[in-house]
Amino acid sequence: MKKYLLTMLLTVLYVSGAFAQSITVVDKETGDPLEGVNIFTKDRSIAEVTNSQGNASIEDFAEAETIIFSYVGYNTVRFSYNEIANRTSPIALQQKPLSMGDMVVSANRWKQDTREVPVSVAQITPEEAQLQNPQTAADLLGVSNEVFIQKSQMGGGSPMIRGFATNRVLLVIDGVRMNNAIFRGGNLQNVISLDANAIENTEVVLGPGSVTYGSDAIGGVMSFNTLTPKLSVSSEPRIEGNTLTRISSANWGKTGHIDLNLGFKNWGSVTSLTYSDYQDMRMGTDGPSDYRRSQYVERINGQDQVLTNERPNIQHPTGYNQVNVMQKFRYRPSESWDLKLGMHYSTTTNLPRYDRLTEKQNGQFRKAEWYYGPQQWFMTNFNATYYSDAALFDKLKTTVAYQDYEESRNDRDFQDPNLRNREEHVRSYSANVDFEKQLTNRSTLFYGLEGVINKVYSNAHVTDITTNQQTPTSTRYPDDSRWQSYAAFVNYKNNLSEKFTLTAGARYNQYLIDATIDAPQFQYNFGRADINRSAVTGSAGFVYRPTESWKIDGHISTGFRAPNIDDIGKIFDSEPGSVIVPNSNLDPEYAYNFELGLQKMFGDRLKLDLSAFYTILDNALARRDFTVNGQDSVVYDGTLSQVQAIQNVASAKVWGAQASMELQISPSLNLSSDISLQKGEEDGPNGTTVPVRHVAPTFGSTHLTYEPGNLTIDAYADYNGEIPFSDLAPSEKGKPHLYALNSNGNPYSPSWYTLNLKSSYNISDNISLNFGVENITNQRYRPYSSGIAAPGRNIIFGIRGHI
Incomplete structure (x- = not known):
């Protein structure tokens, strides 16, 4: 009987220890993994960052009294190591109603905190898009209130940003430039080729983005x-x-x-x-x-x-x-x-x-x-x-x-x-x-x-x-x-x-x-x-x-x-x-x-x-x-x-x-x-x-x-x-x-x-x-x-x- 109890105890300790080696951090509302969450101790002597699946190792935190989870635009949470070790579910972070920062990709093609970005970036979240229920991707851009939309026909939508339009603004989809060699100075309707219902998020960089994106990015960059x-x-x-x-x-x-x-x-x-x-x-x-x-x-x-x-x-x-x-x-x-x-x-x-x-x-x-x-x-x-x-x-x-x-x-x-x-x-x-x-x-x-x-x-x-x-x-x-x-x-x-x-x-x-x-x-x-x-x-x-x-x-x-x-x-x-x-x-x-x-x-x-x-x-x-x-x-x-x-x-x-x-x-x-x-x-x-x-x-x-x-x-x-x-x-x-x-x-x-x-x-x-x-x-x-x-x-x- 003692041998059986000892085996059970070792198994529990092993499983608990194995679980405590890593943790997953997700969005509380959507359940999606959060990449780039900062995990650290009070004195920041130990620090980790979650990967693209929301995972991070916490093996080094075993002796820490408090472990802090911080992510731009979300409420910061604190746990003890034992609290995390005993969890059977991921750490869920709640978005703040208002925040000075957010994560954007369009500024330099990698995720970056907007508090460190010197350019204006307008974002259209999935929640905004679903509530507004736009008919086309052109109408979706209009939701930002930063992009003016011109239409020559119903099957159209030409974005205008800061006084520039058509071949002086750049369309980017999944990191690929959509502007091509026949984009003209007259009004364009190419943006309607995108499906507004299949877009996860939209970012609009206001002003020139040519250093990162090249030709055409004069008035702005619209990144889908x-x-x-x-x-x-x-x-x-x-x-x-x-x-x-x-x-x-x-x-x-x-x-x-x-x-x-x-x-x-x-x-x-x-x-x-x-x-x-x-x-x-x-x-x-x-x-x-x-x-x-x-x-x-x-x-x-x-x-x-x-x-x-x-x-x-x-x-x-x-x-x-x-x-x-x-x-x-x-x-x-x-x-x-x-x-x-x-x-x-x-x-x-x-x-x-x-x-x-x-x-x-x-x-x-x-x-x-x-x-x-x-x-x-x-x-x-x-x-x-x-x-x-x-x-x-x-x-x-x-x-x-x-x-x-x-x-x-x-x-x-x-x-x-x-x-x-x-x-x-x-x-x-x-x-x-x-x-x-x-x-x-x-x-x-x-x-x-x-x-x-x-x-x-x-x-x-x-x-x-x-x-x-x-x-x-x-x-x-x-x-x-x-x-x-x-x-x-x-x-x-x-x-x-x-x-x-x-x-x-x-x-x-x-x-x-x-x-x-x-x-x-x-x-x-x-x-x-x-x-x-x-x-x-x-x-x-x-x-x-x-x-x-x-x-x-x-x-x-x-x-x-x-x-x-x-x-x-x-x-x-x-x-x-x-x-x-x-x-x-x-x-x-x-x-x-x-x-x-x-x-x-x-x-x-x-x-x-x-x-x-x-x-x-x-x-x-x-x-x-x-x-x-x-x-x-x-x-x-x-x-x-x-x-x-x-x-x-x-x-x-x-x-x-x-x-x-x-x-x-x-x-x-x-x-x-x-x-x-x-x-x-x-x-x-x-x-x-x-x-x-x-x-x-x-x-x-x-x-x-x-x-x-x-x-x-x-x-x-x-x-x-x-x-x-x-x-x-x-x-x-x-x-x-x-x-x-x-x-x-x-x-x-x-x-x-x-x-x-x-x-x-x-x-x-x-x-x-x-x-x-x-x-x-x-x-x-x-x-x-x-x-x-x-x-x-x-x-x-x-x-x-x-x-």
């Missing part, structure tokens, strides 16, 4: 991280899944989504599928009548006919469908390696270009048809992360990716049987190697290499829709052209003291363009573009934390954009009476940015955040009058058009400020508000200055959120200021069909506001209901520079399931 396979922290498999059914009344939108996670100890998988169907968008009833769709064109019995719209608040045609599929695998063979393979696919039906279909010339519709063909995007990427104590790095991350993107433009003039079709196909290959090395207890080095190759294929033809006969026509881009970029960068961070952090970085970028520009319709040989040039950018910043409740930061940085295939070789009509022609004699444009930021916590209830910036764009690529073979006007697609080209002829200045406030009135009641103000001017004709096209009006949002138990209610107002005719950019003044008309008959962008309500109720741990009403007062408004009016009163209902 999609669902990652979650591994099991026990011997049992981790099986989780989510479903969503969503309907919205303004366009009778219907969305169905499902994702499934299967995780074991060393490997896991996540699968996501979303299908969306959207009908024509209905605008509001209270606002400018200029936006109403009183007529439209339809082909009947072989003839284009102008029909009266019996429901002029319905914007016809705007509807489309979309499918998104994602599959990811993850394998973690040891604590040192984490391997991920991802595949994304997105496709749409035809996307009607609503703004072009409302254009008139001499009182008659200019176009009978104008639509983008199916927008197809495929990406596969492989990511390998290696943790080591090597001399050159502590962490190494390699990402290789392949993207295949297809789009087309299809247009036909009113009463013209010829339908023009221009198709573009881009194949993108990229590789990134990122390193992190902690040099001392206070200093860290981040550095990396990047290579990108884009191959562009372009073809075009005209189809006589009465005979189906096809004939070749001019392509939009040089066919079989190539754009390449190779770079090396380094970022350095030093916590000079507990209160002061210094950062600095630099990047060297070499880019190459190879394209043969053939434009027989101009009877002029543009020749071969063979460009091999470089760009150098840098940044420096500081963060000063005089107390735990203060953060003061400053940052100086440069950004650049290298000319791409769209800049040097495009041929298209930008607006009636103008045609863009190729110009291969282009240099990079540079941005010089200065900003200051201030954060202040008042107790644990009130947080204020203020930042101001000033950006100078030099050697800017802009559209200006040009000549071809000595001619300043040519006939293009049957219209005599002014010849223009992209040229390094301009400079611009953009300045502004963002302010936010968050007040925790009570544990269940929260008030928050954000506002952004921007101004800008660029070189105009004859030594004048003119407003910058992509500077948004003053915009903001105020939210009152109530969370009593299983219910969340968010009552909020969105608002935009006016841009009068005198402050419109010259290019916008030439597009009266986009705007309301003032008393003098001139276009302008009116101010507007909406009142909105969103709610979520957890019926159980597995089912929740979402209900919302957007634009409660049914305002008729159109966001600045948009070609489509925003939804009128929009009732949204969704059911979410979780297993």
Whole structure:
């Protein structure tokens, strides 16, 4: 009997001791492992950090009286060693309602405490995304209240950040740049290829991010991280899944989504599928009548006919469908390696270009048809992360990716049987190697290499829709052209003291363009573009934390954009009476940015955040009058058009400020508000200055959120200021069909506001209901520079399931 009891005692001690060798730390709400949790004793003589699975060894803490668990944005907890040894569950940390810090990846491609980051980073959490229930990834960006969204059609969404947009802001998905060689200066809709329901978190870096991300990152970087396979922290498999059914009344939108996670100890998988169907968008009833769709064109019995719209608040045609599929695998063979393979696919039906279909010339519709063909995007990427104590790095991350993107433009003039079709196909290959090395207890080095190759294929033809006969026509881009970029960068961070952090970085970028520009319709040989040039950018910043409740930061940085295939070789009509022609004699444009930021916590209830910036764009690529073979006007697609080209002829200045406030009135009641103000001017004709096209009006949002138990209610107002005719950019003044008309008959962008309500109720741990009403007062408004009016009163209902 004594032998039996002794054996039992030894077994218990062995099991207890074995358990006490390591501990897992998770998020209390989600149960997800937390990486980077600091575990230490009071005197910090012993310290550990949890790995990507939330695990850390506590073997060295056996003699410690108190063990402290600390993580940015979470409440700190303390345990004795015996308390941990006797636990049968992970350590669960609770997020703070308000905090000075958070963890972000986008600032330097590795996780970093925002208290040590001198740039402004806006975050959109999964909880915010689920409550707001956005229709597209473009609408998801709008949730940040830092990004202004322009739409030329319902199947669109062009982000504008600090006065820059399109090819001057960068889209990044799972660490891979999405911008390609045909990203244009005009408004883009590529962001809708991403599935808003498969995005785990979103970060927006405000201001130049070229040191880390290279070309295009002038106004900001939008970094999307999609669902990652979650591994099991026990011997049992981790099986989780989510479903969503969503309907919205303004366009009778219907969305169905499902994702499934299967995780074991060393490997896991996540699968996501979303299908969306959207009908024509209905605008509001209270606002400018200029936006109403009183007529439209339809082909009947072989003839284009102008029909009266019996429901002029319905914007016809705007509807489309979309499918998104994602599959990811993850394998973690040891604590040192984490391997991920991802595949994304997105496709749409035809996307009607609503703004072009409302254009008139001499009182008659200019176009009978104008639509983008199916927008197809495929990406596969492989990511390998290696943790080591090597001399050159502590962490190494390699990402290789392949993207295949297809789009087309299809247009036909009113009463013209010829339908023009221009198709573009881009194949993108990229590789990134990122390193992190902690040099001392206070200093860290981040550095990396990047290579990108884009191959562009372009073809075009005209189809006589009465005979189906096809004939070749001019392509939009040089066919079989190539754009390449190779770079090396380094970022350095030093916590000079507990209160002061210094950062600095630099990047060297070499880019190459190879394209043969053939434009027989101009009877002029543009020749071969063979460009091999470089760009150098840098940044420096500081963060000063005089107390735990203060953060003061400053940052100086440069950004650049290298000319791409769209800049040097495009041929298209930008607006009636103008045609863009190729110009291969282009240099990079540079941005010089200065900003200051201030954060202040008042107790644990009130947080204020203020930042101001000033950006100078030099050697800017802009559209200006040009000549071809000595001619300043040519006939293009049957219209005599002014010849223009992209040229390094301009400079611009953009300045502004963002302010936010968050007040925790009570544990269940929260008030928050954000506002952004921007101004800008660029070189105009004859030594004048003119407003910058992509500077948004003053915009903001105020939210009152109530969370009593299983219910969340968010009552909020969105608002935009006016841009009068005198402050419109010259290019916008030439597009009266986009705007309301003032008393003098001139276009302008009116101010507007909406009142909105969103709610979520957890019926159980597995089912929740979402209900919302957007634009409660049914305002008729159109966001600045948009070609489509925003939804009128929009009732949204969704059911979410979780297993």
